[in-house]
Amino acid sequence: MKKTLLASLGLTLMLSTSASVALAEEANSVPVAKESILASSLTGNEQEPNDDFDQANEFLIGDAFIGTLGKEGVPGVWEAYDVFKFKAFESQEVHFTIQGDRYPDCWLQLTIYDSNGQRIKRSRNGQYFLNTDVEKGKEYYLAVDAPGLQPYTGKTFFYKVSSEVVE
Incomplete structure (x- = not known):
């Protein structure tokens, strides 16, 4: 009985390993569309x-990314502003969400700028999301700041920004 059970388990393991290898080889031979890389x-x-x-x-x-405001990101420099750059590969609406700390006297804010540095849109006080339309082929900037954050108050904002296309 034990021999039959062990033989059966061994056969099952061998077949599942062979199937996994075959599936992996097949997946590697499938061409990847350029858009999926983006x-x-x-x-x-x-x-x-x-x-x-x-x-x-x-x-x-x-993409999503993690950052901080308030502490010294560069020694000797108080950080109250972070800037990120992205390119629109399609004309579409994009939804940005920021997750992070809230304090009574300050909050995290998102602002979108065009490639010339002209402000397009800013989130409202205490609103932790921002939707904006982008045009194919153009570059944009996303700024994160904390209005009201005073240097050396001991407050540090840890945040995560996520972005997604609005369907």
Whole structure:
């Protein structure tokens, strides 16, 4: 009985391993469309310094990233503003959500700028999301700041920004 059970388990393991290898080989031979490479789902951390348009961190629509405001991202520099850059590969509406801390005297805010640095849209006081229309082929900036955050108050904002296409 034990031998039959062990033989049966061994056969099952061998067949499942063979099937997994065959499926992996088949998946590797399937061509990947260029558009699927553009839609990343990776989450990354901001890279300091990113306090102005020239230093903006790049991301793709569909990405999420993590950052901080308030503490010294660069030694000796109080950070109250982060800038990120993205390109629209399609004309579409994009929804940005920011998750993070709230304090009575300040909050996190999102602002979208065009490639010339002209403000397009800003989230309202205490509103932790922002929708905006983007045009195919154009570059944009997304700024994160905390209005009311005073240097060296001991407050540090940890945040996560997510972006997604509105269907």
